[in-house]
């Protein structure tokens with residue numbers, strides 16, 4: 001074999017996807033890449049920071065108002081509680097406890113693409129609530145939702161944590177429309193949405209003084225180095241994020257600190273960065289109650305009730321299909 005020819009493996013799906021974002025005029029990396037093992041650990045730390053209010057606000061709603069949420073469900077036969085993107089389930093546990101205490105007949109179906117996440121959640125839930133009927137599903141939301149719809153039981157779908165806010169408006173509507181199509185008439189959706197508030201409170205939640213959110217974003221460069229076999233130097237980038245109270249959007253970025261070239265061995269390609277050039281890493285949208293109403297409406301739902309925390313920072317909005 002000719003020693004000058006190095007064998008290159010076909011680029012992975014992730015490498016192709018990341019290359020697309022880094023090759024456009026306004027560079028971006030999709031926010032799903034934030035969640036590798038280290039990123040997921042940093043996100044756990046973010047959720048424990050006092051500045052990151054959404055977790056506490058939603059926990060308060062589910063701890064204090066589960067009774068009212070259960071009353072509003074008004075399902076008259078056994079039903080499913082389906083959690084989309086289940087996470088650690090600590091907030092959901094509040095609602096499940098209330099349902100069990102009221103002797104409601106239901107099955108909890110957490111859905112996640114990660115088998116590991118589902119295994120951990122199942123173990124924790126069974127320890128905390130041994131009487132809970134749990135039937136987890138591993139896979140993508142839509143094929144799992146189709147399976148659930150075919151069971152013919154009423155379902156409450158949970159999409160908590162303001163995950164919807166990470167989708168640009170158009171993509172959020174596409175996702176909600178898909179949810180709607182996969183649900184049966186009378187099924188309900190409890191969707192967590194972060195509300196517009198004092199802009200300073202929001203800015204602080206995403207630009208925290210501990211530097212954890214910065215580390216969460218900078219870790220994307222490690223991810224890029226792995227996926228693209230690239231040589232991004234973390235010291236040559238900074239983190240910047242900005243809340244715009246007019247659009248309700250927090251936008252997070254990595255900033256190139258100088259003119260630089262980064263090489264990807266996986267793609268045998270250079271990426272050029274100008275000094276101050278941005279890589280957009282995340283959108284976290286904040287809503288008004290009117291916008292929530294409009295989004296439900298546009299996607300075939302109606303709002304039954306909004307459950308807010310005492311500071312009115314966050315809404316768990318109950319929609320019916």
Ligand code: AVI
Nearest residue numbers: 046161162163166213283284
């Ligand atoms: C997962 N998601 C709802 C979080 C948010 O608030 O947008 C991710 C996050 N990014 C920075 N802090 C938290």
